[in-house]
Amino acid sequence: MQRQDWAAVDDHLARALLPADEVLEQVLEENRAAGLPPIDVSPLQGAFLTLLARITGARRxxxxxxxxxxxxxxxxxxxxxxxxxxxxEFEPRHAEVARRNVERAGLTGVVDVRVGAALDTLPVLEREGAGPFDLVFIDADKGGYPQYLQWAVRLSRPGxxxxxxxxxRGGRLVDPAADDPGVRGVRTFLDAVGAHPRLTATALQTVGAKGWDGFAIALVD
Structure with a gap:
């Protein structure tokens, strides 16, 4: 199967399983109109995140x-x-678009979008007592993943x-010639997850409209 087949299967699954959602369609259109890079999670992956939050009973x-x-x-x-x-969010322009989209979705009172380098903002959250968090989703610059992991564990509750x-990374994870900061960051991140005494983890490869990739998921003990 080729990438176009993966996308076709994604489309079929989304039509079969996901209800039409005008708000989410408008969000993607707003992102395109604003010139944001088309790197959002897919609709099916987004629905997985919703289910994961519900399954875990997440409140933070x-x-x-x-x-x-x-x-x-x-x-x-x-x-x-x-x-x-x-x-x-690091980019102020992205955060501005996100806030408009969150307002469109009726979630302004639920979501707090903060602008700045995450490694500057995370200590602020700790000082504010914003945690402990029930669920952490890391989807930023891959070179920063190892440090984001340390903070994610630090700010999370057991469970x-x-x-x-x-x-x-499209298979570049295991390509010895791939040595860009993103691949190096993900390799270090995965090694750190596997070695961390408080984490029990796995990873799943995915194919679909977003190509060949995957995610790691860990439980904090």
Missing amino acids: VLEIGTLGGYSTIHLARGLGDGGRLVSL AVLVGDNVV
């Missing part, structure tokens, strides 16, 4: 990497009553779930 969620807020909205929709989501997106 941390997202590292907002982009235009598409994954943010999916996560926020899975929160329990009184739940809160903090999303960290929390951590998800790291884009960890297969």
Whole structure:
């Protein structure tokens, strides 16, 4: 099968399983119109995030990497009553688009989008007592994944779930010639997850409209 077949299967699954959602379609259109890179999670992956938040009973969620807020909205929709989501975004323009999208989704009172380098913002969250978090979704610059992991564990309660997106990198994860910062960051991240005494983890490869990639998922002990 080729990539176009993966995308066709994604489309079929989405039509079969996901209800039409005008808000989410508008969010993606807003992101395109604003010139944001088309690297949002797929609709099926977004629905997985919603289900994961619901399955875990999450009431406090941390997202590292907002982009235009598409994954943010999916996560926020899975929160329990009184739940809160903090999303960290480096690019002010992306955060501005995300805030508009969150407002469009009726989630302004639930989602807090913060602008700045995550490694500057995460210590602020700790000082504020924003955690402990029940679910952490890491989907930002891959070179920063190892440090984001340290903070994710530090700010999470026992029993929390951590998800790291884009960890297969189109197979470059195992390509010895691939030595860019993103691949190096993901390799170090995965090694750190596997060696961490408080984490029990696995990883799944995915194919679909987003190509060949995958995510790591870990339970904090």
